[in-house]
Amino acid sequence: MKHTLQLLAVMFSLTVFSQSFVEKINSAKLNSDREIRIKLPNSYNANPDRKYPLILVLDSEFLYAPFEGNLHYGTYWGDMPEVILVGINQNKNNERESDCDFDPRTGLPAGKGGAFFEFIGSELLPYLEKKYRVGSFKTIAGIDATAGLLNAFLYKDIPLFNAYISLSPDLQTNMEERIPKRLAQLQQPIYYYTATADGDLKKFQKQIKTLNQNMQAVKNDLINYKFDDFSNANHYSVAILGIPQALNQIFKIYEPISVKEYQEKIVILPQDYVKYLTDKYEAIEKNLGIKMNVRLSDFKAIETAINKNERFEEYELLAQISGQQYEKTMMYDYHMATYWEKRGELKKAIKNYENAFVKEEIGSLTKDMMMAKAAELKQKLPSKKNKLKGGKDTSEEVTEEIPADTPAEEPKADENQEQKKDE
Numbered sequence: 001m002k003h004t005l006q007l008l009a010v011m012f013s014l015t016v017f018s019q020s021f022v023e024k025i026n027s028a029k030l031n032s033d034r035e036i037r038i039k040l041p042n043s044y045n046a047n048p049d050r051k052y053p054l055i056l057v058l059d060s061e062f063l064y065a066p067f068e069g070n071l072h073y074g075t076y077w078g079d080m081p082e083v084i085l086v087g088i089n090q091n092k093n094n095e096r097e098s099d100c101d102f103d104p105r106t107g108l109p110a111g112k113g114g115a116f117f118e119f120i121g122s123e124l125l126p127y128l129e130k131k132y133r134v135g136s137f138k139t140i141a142g143i144d145a146t147a148g149l150l151n152a153f154l155y156k157d158i159p160l161f162n163a164y165i166s167l168s169p170d171l172q173t174n175m176e177e178r179i180p181k182r183l184a185q186l187q188q189p190i191y192y193y194t195a196t197a198d199g200d201l202k203k204f205q206k207q208i209k210t211l212n213q214n215m216q217a218v219k220n221d222l223i224n225y226k227f228d229d230f231s232n233a234n235h236y237s238v239a240i241l242g243i244p245q246a247l248n249q250i251f252k253i254y255e256p257i258s259v260k261e262y263q264e265k266i267v268i269l270p271q272d273y274v275k276y277l278t279d280k281y282e283a284i285e286k287n288l289g290i291k292m293n294v295r296l297s298d299f300k301a302i303e304t305a306i307n308k309n310e311r312f313e314e315y316e317l318l319a320q321i322s323g324q325q326y327e328k329t330m331m332y333d334y335h336m337a338t339y340w341e342k343r344g345e346l347k348k349a350i351k352n353y354e355n356a357f358v359k360e361e362i363g364s365l366t367k368d369m370m371m372a373k374a375a376e377l378k379q380k381l382p383s384k385k386n387k388l389k390g391g392k393d394t395s396e397e398v399t400e401e402i403p404a405d406t407p408a409e410e411p412k413a414d415e416n417q418e419q420k421k422d423e
Contacts, residue, residue, distance in 0.1 A: 306318070
């Protein structure tokens, strides 16, 4: 079954692969041209002011397609954001081997490897940021030799990337010790994923497991670290198995509120459900550089928690968010109407339901629903005939004091005139 799913993932990746395009960049550092493959988000042209996270994939010839397939699947279901996906082709003229040259004494990129390292940092990234709407969050990914190379970006005073996907890395001199030490010192949020398998190359397995063991001593809340050791897998299947795990780790915070999150983190709170919602979206912006409106499904989750725990005053706070983010829709009036209704202020609730009728429908909120809600509340309003001049409802007292055969109200003026004519 596992191998069937892997095959389907690869086939799916190849299906969407044709949507990408290739560009050629002239590099002064490399003294040559280098091909890059680019896939822009489907919403790119429709949102000219929006910036997108970047994922840079080394070994593009064989790693790009599985990344593209997994991202396409994740964005389709809303679990991952749209990204700008860029791959660097490295197999032409055996470039890959020279791209990953290291100085064995220093453990740093050297020679052509140093030139390739500088090409990424000082030429490719500025080129992409100038030509495309690249956001602040950047990820780099590679396997074996290129996975070892990408770790060198951690050594910079300010790392160029926010997330590192190091699949079965060929770790260079002392990297298994240097990487944990460096991650322990960093003062910025970093996502780090690495993986091996029981059928991986023995040399790689030993180094990667030592790295993982050393990472257990790292006490830095800014580091989001994940390690996988896959069973019944080899060096080549590490990528197919590891890519979805890495992407899920990095974009976990982006996911809509799930049933599990609702049950384990939200509904158990005594209050502050709206604060939980705002904190979630502030964290998405802070960690991923993505500013977005609250999803309709997340509004529903918070509404459900408010209702279940009868913290109806929070509907007013919810209305502040919906009024700002969906101002042309009926959501604000719906939230305020619910707030007033739960407080027993029926006239104010009716007014908001009626105001919503003239605004745009959204999600499950419709004009018919708003009018039905208003009509329902009108039926609950006390009848005017049961009110005294002071406005107090005394329907029960009046019914007891007035004889049963007495008319409920005085005849109208025109009725009195007709009676006089008959006399």
